[in-house]
Every structure is written in structure tokens, then in C-alpha cells.
Amino acid sequence: MKTAQRTNEGELIRRILAGETELFHELIRPYERLVYVTIFAILKNETEAEDGAQETMISAFRHLGSFRGDAKFSTWLVTIAMNEARKRLRKGKVAAEDSLDATLEDHDGGDYTPTVLTDWREIPLEALEKKELREKLREAVMNLSEKYREVFVLRDIEELNQEETAAALGINVTLVKVRLHRARMMLQKALVPYLKSEATPRSGFFRRWFA
């Protein structure tokens, strides 16, 4: 299927470049969500994200001739979206980039401690239904420093693989893994308190644990 989609995309791109420009609508339709969510998760501002998504698609149209078939079209598009989001961050139109962990080195992987809540496990499915929790997650993602947020957005929101993420961000795969791990652990830490009240201890567990 993937190969078929890619061939089809290649053909679409060829025809668009040959003058059938209206086909561009069809080309980008599968990626509308990808582009918007990528930018929104970075900026957490709906208006900016929508405008940025439109600019991304227009830019993709204008530069389609520079797309090389050896990369995936989606990865190429995400790279443009990411640059658009970065540009808007720099302009300071949205929340200033600042985070306590911004100065942490990338290769010191294990110097944080996840929040350990032993009563967390039992109710997650119910808790995950809560709308408030989704807002907390969006906030927590927004509070990650930029380098962690970018990797998290591409890997865990957009579900790009390690190589695609590395290509889109212009970093190596090892760095993708390190940053992803840190991002996930910081989010775990940020979200656990909001799940605490939702959770109930597993019967017998606390007796065993605290006996």
C-alpha cells in the first residue's frame, strides 16, 4: 500500500509540475492533519497554527520542483511545517521560548527521576477519557523546551519513525532517541499529578507495598 501511495504521489507530483496545478489539492489532502497538528503542538495557538499550515502548503506548492523523490513527500512536508513553526516562534508571536531544562545536555540521558506513583496503574483508561487531561498534556508538551518538543511531536504525535524524524529535524538518530526519551520522561513527570486523583489503589497492593 505504501509503495502504491508513493508511486501515486510521484505521478501526481509529475503532473502538477507539468501544469496540472489543481491536482495539488489532491496531493496534500492526506497530510492536512499532519501539518496542522505539527505546527499547533509547537505553538499551541490555533490561529497561528492554521495560518502556518496554510503557509506551509503554499510554500510546498511553490517549491514542489525542488522535492526529490528519494525522500518521502510527507517527511519533506513536515520539514517545511517545522520550519514554519520555528519561524513563528522566533518572531515571538507566540509564547516566548524558555524552559528550565533548556540548558541540559543531550547526552546525559539519565539524570532525571520519573515520578513514581504506585497507585497510578489501575484507572488510566477512565482517566484518559477526561478532557482536562488532554489539555494538561497539550500544556505539558508546550512546556517542553523546543528541541524536546520537536522530537516528541514528530515521533509520538505524528508517528514518524526515527529516521524520518532525524531527517526532518536535521539531527542524527541517536539524538532523536535521547531527546525522545527525555521528552517522554518529562511528560510522565508532568502528567502524573493530574492522574493521581483519578486513580485508586489496586486492592492488596498497598498492603503488600507498605506492610
Add this chain to the structure above:
Amino acid sequence: MKLDCKHVWEHISGYLDHELDPALLEAVEKHLESCEVCSAVLDSTRNVLVLTADDRTYELPVGYSERLHERLSAAIRGETGPRHQ
């Protein structure tokens, strides 16, 4: 290979992505079997990812697609076509 909790936490992400080599995977799983604390950390991290992948966490604004294609149409009409490079 015997791991303490702190070492297991370093591999949570790799574990969730099925990236640990067999020996390390076995050591991590062995630790998880007997350690409620690490199991809870693993579960909570996994749940963060479940929540992240939930389409309701990041929703598209109403009318987004229509506005996007409208603006694209205008851009496409205004151009002679994509630039060949």
C-alpha cells in the same frame, strides 16, 4: 545482567519502542516482573503515549480544511505554476 531501578528508567523509552537488544530486554523484563515502582513508571509513560496518540488530544479547528483549500486555490490561480528548480 542485573539492573537497578535507575537503569531501568533509562531504558523505558527504548523498551516502549521495542528497541532493546535481547539481553537488555530480558534484564529489563526480569526487573519489571518484580518491581512495582518501575512497572508503574512504565505504565504511566505508556499511558502518556496512548493519550498523545488519541485524535481528540489534537483536534482540527472546524472549517480548517475548507479554508485551507480556498487559500490554496487562490495561491494556485495566482501562480503560473510551481517553480522548477
